[in-house]
Amino acid sequence: xxxxxxxxxxxxxxxxxxxxxxxxxxxxxxQQSMAAEIGVSRQTVIAMESGDYAPSVYLxxxxxxxxxxxxxxxxxA
Numbered sequence: 001x002x003x004x005x006x007x008x009x010x011x012x013x014x015x016x017x018x019x020x021x022x023x024x025x026x027x028x029x030x031q032q033s034m035a036a037e038i039g040v041s042r043q044t045v046i047a048m049e050s051g052d053y054a055p056s057v058y059l060x061x062x063x064x065x066x067x068x069x070x071x072x073x074x075x076x077a
Contacts, residue, residue, distance in 0.1 A: 017052075038062045
């Protein structure tokens with residue numbers, strides 16, 4: 001059974017983090033407002049933007065929807 005809580009990325013992915021940060025700013029969100037919109041802490045948004053957090057598929061879809069993007073565009077699948 002996996003431990004509860006955030007899952008750290010196997011290796012930090014700065015390119016993904018930069019895409020998320022750019023999309024967030026383009027959408028007019030602060031880290032705090034985006035966190036509130038997707039139901040996570042500001043620290044989780046910071047971790048995604050640093051590429052140090054591997055969100056669940058559900059959370060990745062929420063992020064993409066809020067940022068009017070796709071998971072593939074943000075995470076580079």
